[in-house]
Amino acid sequence: MSIVFGIDVSSRDSSVCVLQSGATREYKITNDTIGFKTLLIDLKEYAEHPQIILEATGVYSRRITRFLDEYDYDYVLLNPLKAKKINQGLRRNKTDRNDAYHLALAQDRNQHQPNRKEPEVYHQLQSLSRAYEELTHDIISSKNRLHKYLQLTFPELETIFNNSRGVNYWYLVELFPHCQDVRNLEVSTIAKQIKDFKGYGINRAQKLAIKLKHLADLAYPAVDQDDPERDEVVYYANRLLRLTADRERRSEAMIKLAKTLPNRDLEILMSIPGIAEITAVRILAELGDIRRFSNPNKINAFVGIDPGRYQSGEKDSNLRISKHGNAVARKILYRAIGQIDLAAKTSPCHIADYYERKKQFSQTKGFKKIAIASIHKLLRTVYVLIITDQMYDYNVANNNQKDFCRN
Known part of the structure; x- marks a missing residue:
């Protein structure tokens, strides 16, 4: 039987809604040891592995997520914009209890996958x-x-x-x-x-x-x-x-800190022309362990560039990006495209080739959409390189692009 805990986190306390077979139980806890122990008793009483969903509210949600991590509970951590969209579609009036209830209801209906736990270093x-x-x-x-x-x-x-x-x-x-x-x-x-x-x-x-x-x-x-x-x-x-x-x-x-990671992700990112050490480190810092994503589209959604965009070979259809994801990561990746393009004068990169080609045939003076499309290509490249544990090679990347376009 599915039991869902929807938790709406505020600065000092949190509203909890327990949803089971359409019935609800709602209460408040303080965001401290006493409040979290109350929640722990409830979590143990209702089920061995309950579903838990909450909204990422910056520093306010960090305490409760650490508590859940320490007691080895899986949970869904929603981006605030996505949570807002869910609640706007479901609620009639605004209260913290309604937020907790609608988070629980959204999880019961949609069955969002729990966030994968990452090492503390990230x-x-x-x-x-x-x-x-x-x-x-x-x-x-x-x-x-x-x-x-x-x-x-x-x-x-x-x-x-x-x-x-x-x-x-x-x-x-x-x-x-x-x-x-x-x-x-x-x-x-x-x-x-x-x-x-x-x-x-x-x-x-x-x-x-x-x-x-x-x-x-x-x-x-x-x-x-x-x-x-x-x-x-x-x-x-x-x-x-x-x-x-x-x-x-x-x-x-x-x-x-990045050099202590048990992999060579930092070295792989730096092998992409134009990605300097500090940029590579900040990409890792904001994206976290890239291996936790099942495909590059999940990274696009995490960053917030996942909207309606269709690409087939050289054909692009660009709509507005969702901006539901990590805004800092978007900014870093946007700057990285400029660095890659600048470095291409001496160190060729297929991402820079794509960026310049799209600029050349663009009918507008603004290149922001082209940069976003280039970020898609960069993230796909980063994902493949890290999953396969390979360094960047321009000739290999170029040949793969040609094969993709032919297919």
């Missing part, structure tokens, strides 16, 4: 990947704010390294946030302050100091040296240094 990788993503957002925000304040104190400073802005640039801005800070110093003094920059010696520092002095003489600031805007420049330059260092530490931790 959860750790994803946590680091999400922290890396948040730091990237913070860096972009701080860059924009620094730009705003530099326009008032020393806008010419933004031209000193052309487009190559990194740690050395942030240090330089922190040292000389206002053009008057440079005007007050001799070239030799400026050179001494920057000679310890990474990749710099006294000669290179001297050239940079001369250029900096010239830019300071050209500048006409909107504020004085002792105005608050100068302090804001220093603050954001320092913040960017800290954020960049923090992100680098997350990157190193991810790479170190």
Whole structure:
């Protein structure tokens, strides 16, 4: 007899609905040891292997899924957008209890397959990947704010390294946030302050100091040296240094952790031209153990690019993507297509060939749909390579594509 537990998770408590032969029992538990023990008693009382379904609600659902993992219970973890669609189709009014009931009802009707449990290392990788993503957002925000304040104190400073802005640039801005800070110093003094920059010696520092002095003489600031805007420049330059260092530490931790995996998935991903180490690690972090998917279409659904899209040979019919899946993974894969295309100038890749061919014959100026189609091809390639434990080979991939088109 089928017994289903539908659980609607909130920040402090969860609503539980037990569905058995059309009859329901509903109650609330707190998201702590006491509440989970109450749920455990119920799970053991009703059945040895009950069906459990809940919605993935970010950090809120992590505690209850860990509890279920520790007691070796299988469960279905629904993407929030998919859960919303299910509930909208079934409920008449919005309450937490209705959500729990309709989750249970959806499982009873559709029999979703339980999530396959993954080693803890994948959860750790994803946590680091999400922290890396948040730091990237913070860096972009701080860059924009620094730009705003530099326009008032020393806008010419933004031209000193052309487009190559990194740690050395942030240090330089922190040292000389206002053009008057440079005007007050001799070239030799400026050179001494920057000679310890990474990749710099006294000669290179001297050239940079001369250029900096010239830019300071050209500048006409909107504020004085002792105005608050100068302090804001220093603050954001320092913040960017800290954020960049923090992100680098997350990157190193991810790479170190990925190298402990009992397979060569990281090496396989990096064999695809254009996929650098950090991109490969983040793909692994967001997709998890790719072997748990029965076919590439399941990965498409997990990422959220699974909609109505028909492809046969060179024919594509593109509809809107579902966006029901992992948004961070979509972003990483989207960027990866650009990296693969860029690397193709020296390292050919059949994915880049496809991307360029579709761009060439596209009737529109927007290439986002073509990139999404290319992500499909990338995911199929990744899946096959990892399932068969093979490194990427352009000639093999090209021949397989030709055979596929002929068939």
